[in-house]
Amino acid sequence: MVKSLLYIFSFLVLGEFLKEVLHIPIAGNIVGMFLIFFALKFGLIKLSAVKPASDKLLKYLVLFFIPYGVGLLAYFELIQAYWLYIAIAVVVSAVITLYLTAIILQKFGKNG
Amino acid sequence: MDNLFESPIFGVFITLLAFFGANALRKRIPLAIFNPVLMATLSIIVVLVVFKIDIDAYNKGGDLLTFFLGPSIVALGVFFYEKYEEIKNDFIPFFIAVIVGGLMSIVSVVLILLLFNVPLVIVKSLASKSVTTPIAIEVSKIIGGIPEITAGIVILVGIFGNAFGPAILKLLGITSKSALGAALGTAAHGIGTARALEEGKLTGVYSGLAMCVNGIVTAVATPYMIDWFL
Numbered sequence: 001m002v003k004s005l006l007y008i009f010s011f012l013v014l015g016e017f018l019k020e021v022l023h024i025p026i027a028g029n030i031v032g033m034f035l036i037f038f039a040l041k042f043g044l045i046k047l048s049a050v051k052p053a054s055d056k057l058l059k060y061l062v063l064f065f066i067p068y069g070v071g072l073l074a075y076f077e078l079i080q081a082y083w084l085y086i087a088i089a090v091v092v093s094a095v096i097t098l099y100l101t102a103i104i105l106q107k108f109g110k111n112g
Numbered sequence: 113m114d115n116l117f118e119s120p121i122f123g124v125f126i127t128l129l130a131f132f133g134a135n136a137l138r139k140r141i142p143l144a145i146f147n148p149v150l151m152a153t154l155s156i157i158v159v160l161v162v163f164k165i166d167i168d169a170y171n172k173g174g175d176l177l178t179f180f181l182g183p184s185i186v187a188l189g190v191f192f193y194e195k196y197e198e199i200k201n202d203f204i205p206f207f208i209a210v211i212v213g214g215l216m217s218i219v220s221v222v223l224i225l226l227l228f229n230v231p232l233v234i235v236k237s238l239a240s241k242s243v244t245t246p247i248a249i250e251v252s253k254i255i256g257g258i259p260e261i262t263a264g265i266v267i268l269v270g271i272f273g274n275a276f277g278p279a280i281l282k283l284l285g286i287t288s289k290s291a292l293g294a295a296l297g298t299a300a301h302g303i304g305t306a307r308a309l310e311e312g313k314l315t316g317v318y319s320g321l322a323m324c325v326n327g328i329v330t331a332v333a334t335p336y337m338i339d340w341f342l
Contacts, residue, residue, distance in 0.1 A: 027250035033189035054187035067174025069153035071260030101213030102295035
């Protein structure tokens with residue numbers, strides 16, 4: 001468990017480092033996500049070496065972002081003023097996204 | 113009492129308590145609206161408002177929890193690899209479907225909000241509304257949105273997809289299980305994926321993978337798209 005957590009944090013540090021030196025407009029942890037995917041795909045690290053910690057982190061993922069949801073409280077007035085526009089935009093956009101993704105894969109996908 | 117509220121223990125404790133309670137509630141009443149994240153978030157908000165506790169006091173504990181979003185995003189890369197291995201044969205059409213859906217998600221929400229003349233800070237906060245909350249938060253920070261607004265809307269989008277996604281797609285003539293999964297993961301991230309898993313294993317795998325791919329697409333594309341549009 002400690003070893004796999006060390007792996008996860010190593011990729012996190014590497015991602016943050018690359019973001020800083022290369023000045024890319026992508027968060028360091030997302031760079032780290034790319035790097036660990038490719039490290040697994042090209043066999044540089046084994047799945048079993050990172051899986052214990054990654055499974056635990058993902059199991060509690062929702063707990064980690066609840067405080068951001070609570071932070072919405074501080075922006076109550078801003079949301080209240082525009083809630084209808086936000087609701088329309090979000091619902092229409094979600095339906096477009098659902099349909100486009102589904103229809104393309106239904107037409108060209110192989111797995112039914 | 114004020115000392116306790118000023119300590120990180122308070123924020124962590126109340127979040128754990130709310131999350132535990134919300135999970136227990138969901139087990140009893142399996143409705144989409146009783147989503148554990150939504151219920152936990154709302155009940156914490158109610159406690160803070162009723163007892164007049166400052167959000168900054170809550171965040172002393174909250175920040176300890178949100179710290180783990182960083183390593184969790186790296187863990188998503190591991191999850192992505194596992195799922196990728198399962199659908200390799202179908203990857204190209206799947207990849208194209210998610211990229212098109214993901215990009216149109218950003219374009220459509222930004223254009224509609226601009227049309228309504230909504231303040232730019234809200235537009236920036238909502239551009240990443242379809243992707244998994246931790247990634248949406250990072251994107252929002254980078255393009256100058258308000259991460260708290262992003263998180264709140266992303267959770268609501270997930271619940272919308274979870275509750276209505278399959279019915280909407282069926283109405284629009286979608287019968288393919290993999291297409292249903294990819295659409296739920298692309299439009300409604302992890303909360304949509306929870307519903308996809310209920311529809312079957314294949315649907316769940318496609319949804320989980322779509323959530324990861326759209327997370328990447330949105331993380332990479334949004335900063336540039338916001339530059340073009342605004």
